[in-house]
Amino acid sequence: MxxxxxxxxxxxxxxxxYAEEAGITLRDKPAPLYRLLVVTVLCSVRIRADTATAAARELFRAGLRTPRAMAGSGWQDRVDALGRAHYVRYDESTATALGDGARLVLDRWRGDLRRAGAAADGDPEALRGLLREVPRIGPVGADIFCREAQAVWPWLRPxxxxxxxxxxxxxxxxxxxxxxxxxxxxxxxxxxxxxxxxxxxxxxxxxxxxxx
Known part of the structure; x- marks a missing residue:
């Protein structure tokens, strides 16, 4: 071959x-980039990727498409959305991580992950370090985000x-x-x-x- x-x-x-599978039209805009971060958080545990992307779609369907909406949502509402996608075992801890992560994005980057990209100043490793400050995201999660975000952030390639x-x-x-x-x-x-x-x-x- x-x-x-x-x-x-x-x-x-x-x-x-995975962004496409989660229903995200990825662009260099605050809302789509945040939704990619949500997918990253959901994929950062030992769970099937299709379950994680289904959970993302349920969260977005519930209106939780921005860090402000996520931070303002009820913990039980997040748990319920995850449950509808059969994102079980990790649903409660992930609901907590999503709320805490949304607040971090609002406080640290004013809701715009492009500010994290600017803070990294063209250094993919620096961006990975910033991403690891988000609850639930470790080295694997940082790799997930960068693999997907390279579609709209050329400086992450390859x-x-x-x-x-x-x-x-x-x-x-x-x-x-x-x-x-x-x-x-x-x-x-x-x-x-x-x-x-x-x-x-x-x-x-x-x-x-x-x-x-």
Whole structure:
């Protein structure tokens, strides 16, 4: 299988970003970036990604699309929204983390995560450090946010973390961020990263890509 065929199979079969799956049209605007942060928080525990994105859709459907709306919501309302998506086991602690995180975004960045980007001054590692101040987000969560946000923040490219690079090597692709970025147009880096995450979590998906 050629590199081009592998990349096509990845993008065609698994290249939907997690932001898209959560119903977010990602733009360099405060509200969509905050919604991406919500998805990041939801994905930062041991839970299926499709359950996390379904939970995000329920929260957004309930009107919790901005840090002000999230901070002003009731804890039980957040728990109920998570429960409707079967985001159980972590629902109560996550409801708390979402409220605390929304207040941090309001207090620290006046509700606009672009201020966090500006504070990082073009340094992806600095941004990861700022993201880890948000409740529930650790190194894995920071990687999730950067993989997705590179679609609208070019200075984050290429964002392919070690786990993504390992999956790429297993598929016969370059195993470095720069090498992977060279396989697709810049605007598709986030899609390729998302595809590699999905395939890395599923032996069946990996087999389908290899056989495509």
């Amino acid at each position: 050629t590199t081009r065929a592998t990349v096509s199979a990845l993008l065609d079969g698994y290249g939907r970003t 964002s392919f973390d070690a786990r993504v690079c390992r999956t790429a090597r297993d598929l016969g692709l370059p195993g470095t961020p720069r090498g992977l970025a060279g396989l697709v147009p810049p605007e598709d880096c986030a899609r390729l990263a998302a595809a590699l995450v999905r395939v890395g979590r599923s032996e069946r998906a990996a087999a389908q890509v290899r056989a495509a």
